[in-house]
Amino acid sequence: MDTSHAQPPQPAVSIIIPVYNLEQYLDATLESVERQTFTDFEAIVVDDGSKDGTRAVACRHAERDPRIVVVHKENGGVARARETALERARGRYVTFLDGDDLFEPEVLQRLVDEIERSACDVVCCDYKRICPTYEAPVRSGRTGEMSGLEFLEALLCNEVWGGLWGKLYRRSLFDGTIRHYPLRLWQDSAVNIQLFSRNPRVRFIDYVGYGYVQRAGSSNHSRLDFDYCRLYCETVSAELRRRDAELAGRADYFATLSTLRVYLTYFCKSRNPWAGDSDLARNLRRDVARYRREVRRHYSAARLALLDLDRWHALRPLVKLSVTFLRWRKSLERRLSR
Structure with missing residues (x-):
C-alpha cells in the first residue's frame, strides 16, 4: 500500500529514505526534510517491513506534507529498499538520507546550486557526527573538483567517506547496470564503487550539511x-x-x-x-x-x-x-x- 498525494511533474530532487524500526528517530529526520529552504523535492520513505511504529510516523508526515511519499514493503534489507525508491524516483537529482540522521536546513539548496553551477555529476558536502554528549564536524579537507577515478581511489583508502548520504547525484547515474548488493555492512561503498568507476565529475563544497547520528545497535556498530x-x-x-x-x-x-x-x-x-x-x-x-x-x-x-x-x-x-x-x-x- 502506498500513501501519496498529487505531485508536481518531475521535482528537482528525489530524497531516498529507507527505514526499518526507527520509530524513535524518524520524526526528527522527516522534520529536518520539511525544514529545507529548497522546496522542489520529493521524499520517498520506504518502510522495509518495520515491526514498531515507524510506518505510522511516516504516514503522519505524508498526510501533512504532499512532497512525502510512503512506500510499504516486506522486509528485504536496505539495498532492496533503495532499489524500490530509485524505481519510483522522478527527480533530476537523487540524494540519500538514513532514517535516523538529519539534514541541515540549507543542504539541498547548497547542493543543487553547486551541481547546476558546476555541471558536475556528483556534489559532496561534509558531515558531523552526532553523539549523545557532543557533535563533531568531519571535514574532507577537499574543495573543488576531482575525477570519479580519483574519488574512487580516495574512497578505497578511507580518504573520503564512502556513504551514499552527504552527496547529490544526477539520477541518470543509477541505470540498470548498478547492482545493489544485500550486504550486512558497507552497502553504500559497494554502490559508490560502481558509480565512480564510470569516472563522473565530482565537486566538493565546504559545508557541513549532514548529521550522522551515532546510535548503539546500528549496523556500523555490529x-x-x-x-x-x-x-x-x-x-x-x-x-x-x-x-x-x-x-x-x-x-x-x-x-x-x-x-x-x-x-x-x-x-x-x-x-x-x-x-x-x-x-x-x-x-x-x-x-x-x-x-x-x-x-x-x-x-x-x-x-x-x-x-x-x-x-x-x-x-x-x-x-x-x-x-x-x-x-x-x-x-x-x-x-x-x-
Missing part, C-alpha cells in the same frame, strides 16, 4: 567477522574486474586497495581473531608488494609494517598494542577537532 570481510572483498573485486575497461585496465590495483582497506579495518579491531595466515592475508601482502609505490601514497610505512608483522601469530600481541595506540590517537584527534 560485530565484524572475518568470513564477512572475505565475502565483501570478493564481491567488490568481482565488480571492479567487471568494470576493468572503465578503469583503464586498473581493476586489480583498485581491488588491492579495497581488500587492504577492509583487512586493515578487521585486524585493527584488536579483539578479532588472528587471520594473518589466511589466503586473503597472504594474497593481500603479495598484491601490496606489487603496488607498493602507489599504495605508499595513501598509507604510512608504519601501517604497512603492521600488515607485514601480522603474518606471524607470535607477533600478534605487538600488533594489538600498536593498533590500540593508533585507535586511541585517532579518537583523541577526533575529540580535539570538535
Whole structure:
C-alpha cells in the first residue's frame, strides 16, 4: 500500500529514505526534510517491513506534507529498499538520507546550486557526527573538483567517506547496470564503487550539511567477522574486474586497495581473531608488494609494517598494542577537532 498525494511533474530532487524500526528517530529526520529552504523535492520513505511504529510516523508526515511519499514493503534489507525508491524516483537529482540522521536546513539548496553551477555529476558536502554528549564536524579537507577515478581511489583508502548520504547525484547515474548488493555492512561503498568507476565529475563544497547520528545497535556498530570481510572483498573485486575497461585496465590495483582497506579495518579491531595466515592475508601482502609505490601514497610505512608483522601469530600481541595506540590517537584527534 502506498500513501501519496498529487505531485508536481518531475521535482528537482528525489530524497531516498529507507527505514526499518526507527520509530524513535524518524520524526526528527522527516522534520529536518520539511525544514529545507529548497522546496522542489520529493521524499520517498520506504518502510522495509518495520515491526514498531515507524510506518505510522511516516504516514503522519505524508498526510501533512504532499512532497512525502510512503512506500510499504516486506522486509528485504536496505539495498532492496533503495532499489524500490530509485524505481519510483522522478527527480533530476537523487540524494540519500538514513532514517535516523538529519539534514541541515540549507543542504539541498547548497547542493543543487553547486551541481547546476558546476555541471558536475556528483556534489559532496561534509558531515558531523552526532553523539549523545557532543557533535563533531568531519571535514574532507577537499574543495573543488576531482575525477570519479580519483574519488574512487580516495574512497578505497578511507580518504573520503564512502556513504551514499552527504552527496547529490544526477539520477541518470543509477541505470540498470548498478547492482545493489544485500550486504550486512558497507552497502553504500559497494554502490559508490560502481558509480565512480564510470569516472563522473565530482565537486566538493565546504559545508557541513549532514548529521550522522551515532546510535548503539546500528549496523556500523555490529560485530565484524572475518568470513564477512572475505565475502565483501570478493564481491567488490568481482565488480571492479567487471568494470576493468572503465578503469583503464586498473581493476586489480583498485581491488588491492579495497581488500587492504577492509583487512586493515578487521585486524585493527584488536579483539578479532588472528587471520594473518589466511589466503586473503597472504594474497593481500603479495598484491601490496606489487603496488607498493602507489599504495605508499595513501598509507604510512608504519601501517604497512603492521600488515607485514601480522603474518606471524607470535607477533600478534605487538600488533594489538600498536593498533590500540593508533585507535586511541585517532579518537583523541577526533575529540580535539570538535
